[in-house]
Amino acid sequence: MDKINLLQKIINESKRIVFFGGAGVSTESGIPDFRSANGVYNLKLDRNFSPEELVSHTMYEKYPEEFYDFYKKHLIYPNAKPNFAHKYLARLEQDGKLTAVITQNIDCLHEMAGSKNVLKLHGTVDSNTCVRCGKKYNLEKFLKICETESIPHCPECNGIIKPDVTLYEEAPDPDTFRKAINEISKADTLIIGGTSLIVYPAASLIHYFQGKNLILINKSKTEQDNFVNLAIHESIGEVFKKLK
Numbered sequence: 001m002d003k004i005n006l007l008q009k010i011i012n013e014s015k016r017i018v019f020f021g022g023a024g025v026s027t028e029s030g031i032p033d034f035r036s037a038n039g040v041y042n043l044k045l046d047r048n049f050s051p052e053e054l055v056s057h058t059m060y061e062k063y064p065e066e067f068y069d070f071y072k073k074h075l076i077y078p079n080a081k082p083n084f085a086h087k088y089l090a091r092l093e094q095d096g097k098l099t100a101v102i103t104q105n106i107d108c109l110h111e112m113a114g115s116k117n118v119l120k121l122h123g124t125v126d127s128n129t130c131v132r133c134g135k136k137y138n139l140e141k142f143l144k145i146c147e148t149e150s151i152p153h154c155p156e157c158n159g160i161i162k163p164d165v166t167l168y169e170e171a172p173d174p175d176t177f178r179k180a181i182n183e184i185s186k187a188d189t190l191i192i193g194g195t196s197l198i199v200y201p202a203a204s205l206i207h208y209f210q211g212k213n214l215i216l217i218n219k220s221k222t223e224q225d226n227f228v229n230l231a232i233h234e235s236i237g238e239v240f241k242k243l244k
Helices: 003-013 057-062 064-074 084-094 109-113 139-146 174-186 202-208 236-241
Strands: 017-021 098-103 118-120 123-130 161-165 189-193 213-217 230-232
Touching: 003 213, 003 230, 017 084, 017 174, 057 064, 064 139, 084 098, 084 109, 084 236, 098 174, 118 174, 123 139, 139 161, 174 202
Parallel strands: 017 098, 017 189, 098 118, 189 213, 213 230
Antiparallel strands: 123 161
16 A cells, blocks of 8 residues: 555544644745755845844844844745645544644644644744733734834834744743643644654654554655654645545
8 A cells, every 4th residue: 555545544544633733834835944945044144143043032132123124024924825735634624533733833824724723832923912011913913013113012002012933942832832732642643744853842742642643744854754654755735635
């Protein structure tokens, strides 16, 4: 049996599937990943900081203009649309097969595709909070404020509006992390897609899986390939297009 047919058989027989995804899920929607040759971390910047430095809490605190300029240019893609992978996962949930999508991505493409139970380990660009008064701003309002300010300030109290994304040097939201552990520990099938599993603590979540089928779908090989039941080295969207 070839790998696609085996994956189809596993999905058909599963009752509690959890999907754990990374940047490779959104690249087919035009959102670059971080570590590939064309990824965000390999951008050639005309500035004194590396891309990785620019998405750190230190940069947000000490060099907010540099931080917000990079964040707005390279981490927000308001015109991106869900691709086949997002839509297929939403359909699996609607069919009662998939119980949760756990994602390292900060976009909202899973929700746009129709997924309901989406656990976002690194936060979301669609939520932004005033650090002074706590007022929330969605992405549209945040970008509107950014049109006239290099550092966005709250119209209510003039506090800085901080994106609700997990920056380097910040810990993931513990409640979201606990929910992800709970979903994975109850799954009979865990499909990992579009991630090389090198970002911690997110990558540690797979150790909580106690089910039968551990599947990895990623364009390139990973260090985890030898520990899964099925490894497929193709883009996640192309794999899902071959399924029913």
